[in-house]
Amino acid sequence: MASDRVEKIIDIVQLFFLIKMAAVFIGVALFLLKIGSPSILSFLFEDAAFYTFGSLPIPVIPLLMAVGYGFVNWEYSRKNIIGVPIAVVLFVINIFNYPIGTVVSGVLLIILIFTAKPFFGIKKQVMHTMPVRAIGAVVMILGMVSIMWSVGIIDEFQRQVSGMAPFSGYSVNSLSLQDLGNMSDENGDVQVIIELTRPVGTSALEQQDVFSVAVQNIGGQIISRTTYASNTMLVNIPADAVANILLNKNIRAVYENTFFPLQLSEPSESLVIMLDDSYQLVNVEPLWGQGMTGKNVVVAVVDTGINHDMEWLMRNGSSVVIDSYELYGEYVHEHGTMCASCICSQNLTYRGTAPGCSLLNVEVFHWENGELGANLNDIVTGWDWVVQWAQEHPEYRVICSNSFGGDPWMSGADLLRNTANNMVTNNNIPMVIAAGNEGPGSSTISSPGDGKDVLSVGAVDDSLNIAYFSSRGPAIDGGKKPDVVAPGVDVHLFDPDGSLQTVSGTSFSTPTTAGVMACVVQQNKDYKASQVINAFKAGSDDLGAAGYDYDYGNGIVDGEKTLNALHNQVPEGVYTILFGVLPFVGFGIIMSPELFKKKKEGDDE
Secondary structure, three states, rough: OHHHHHHHHHHHHEEEHHHHHHHHHHHHHHHOOOOOHHHHHHHHHHHHHHHOOOOOOEEEOOOOOHHHHHHHHHHHHOOOOOHHHHHHHHHHHHHHHOOHHHHHHHHHHHHHHHHHHHHHOHHHHOOOHHHHHHHHHHHHHHHHHHHHHHOOHHHHHHHHHHHHOOOOOOOOOOOHHHHHHHHOOOEEEEEEEEOOOOOHHHHHHHHHHHHHHHHHHHOOOEEEEOOOOOEEEEEEEHHHHHHHHHOOOOOOEEOOEEEEEEOOOOOOOOOOOOOHHHHHHHHHHHHOOOOHHHHHHHHEEOOOOOOOOOHHHEOOEEEEEEEEEEEOOOEEEHHHHHHHHHHHOOOOOOOOOOOOOOEEEEOEEEEOOOEEEHHHHHHHHHHHHHHHHHHOOOOOEEEEOOOOEOOOOOHHHHHHHHHHHHHOOOOOOOEEEOOOOOOOOOOOOEEEOOOOOOEEEEEEOOOOOOOOOOOOOOOOOOOOOOOOOEOOOOEEOOOOOEEEEEOOOOOHHHHHHHHHHHHOOOOOOOOOOHHHHHHHHHEEEOOOOOOOEOEOOOOOOOOHHHHHHHHOOOOOOOHHHHHHHHHHHHHHHHHHHHHHHHHHHHHHH
16 A cells, blocks of 8 residues: 555656656747746746856757656656656756745655655665765756856745845835825826846746736836846836735836936046047057957947947948947937047047947937936836847947946936846946046945946046046945046047047046956957956056055056956856756766666676
8 A cells, every 4th residue: 555655656746747848848839939938837837047048049958957857757667766866956946936836846855755765666786876876966956056046046036935026125216105106197197117026038028928917907008128137117007006016026126217417527627638648547558469459349338329420430431330229319419429439439649448349329318308318217228228239249249338327325226236237247248337426525426336246437637646526435335336447537539520529527437448348358258247347456556545445446447457367267157167067967977877887787798
């Protein structure tokens, strides 16, 4: 009787693996056909984040897992002990699929442990192989957990289990119910940006499809969505339905679509000459001497737009601007073209720091009620386009230059910080961002320049004195900002007509730094964005008080020292390869006793 019960339990386990194998193959088919699988059934289809891991055009990890489910089912049907450690690995992976996967896999894992011995009839002669197989299972688990960590599944699991996923003031800038009640327009609607809980990519798109139904059911309207840089939706919802929609467990935070002004040129304390020598101050010429001018690197300039045809942004008869995302026209103000000339000016006297790179014109700023600025959603949407462009053009290394910032306490500042950080950590795009022109007071760093993962840039003059207007640290969370400084006082650059202008601001020290970065990464594309940013901190020349300080940060950008600092690191791509190899190594260890046994039997014959 006991053996019959064990057989029935094992039948259930086998049925589980059979259903999972079939479901994952269906999920792969849905993915390849671009049909989103329902979030409610993600436990069957595997977490959507797995489908976009790596750059291969097919979902390799789900396919491998489907094969694994089939392999376990086959080995169980043969009562082969090899199926046990593989089953343990697959159950551990499914535990992270909260909540259904956590419960079902946990229960089946316990059942597996208590039924393995009577079902497989483990004898003394095979017991000595169990430690080897256990080691193989651990190696496989480490590899798969590392992959899940890298694609954000573990972070998502932690949020779900901790109860932070529902709307609960998770963001310090999230609007309260009272705030939202005061925002309704003449039609009784509220327009807000809703940040959802799941990681960016396919997983975000899947969640938004489900959440869209909830919005439509209350008479709301979806205006726009972002899934590459952030998981957000700009929506109109009836004011009387706000309280109801905020109970939706998919919501992390809600923000006003804030309009904040662009910080323009600052007045100068004294006349100095810049740009004709700023590339010397940041020591980028040694990189040019090695042929590192930014070739095959693209810098996205998120700003007021660029005049594509300005003479000093033409190279070999063609514009250095190779693509554009324009919300309000080619350019609405000279600010964007000025920033572009800091990066890529072809003028031999007033040279940009990366004369060989190309540019993306990401125009998100516009005039509103006589003021030049940007809506929060427009910036996030612009960043989203940059990520999408980078994914569609893997032949280029993409950097993002951002010469703007806002009040770090405003509604949406958290969203800017989170999205900018996400661009670096999840999308591998270095974010170079202005520290701001709110100095000289302390804790005046603007958002998103106060993001912990971005490179925040202050300004100095050509005597390497801190600009009086340059924002000082620390960040509002106590973090060390700014990170570095670069020339930003009385910078000589070009307006959209190609005329020489003299301006000041961290708006211009930022693209100067982005240009140096383009040169540094030209021949070092295997290094992750976070490593590049860390190299800029480590490779800067100390200024001001010894060591880090809240005026100069780590010091002034130095191209040559930054390159050396980068080479002192191991490319993170090596770790990605290791994550992918570990499961195969573990499988090989699990199979090794069987393989050696067959080899020995062959030798004996």
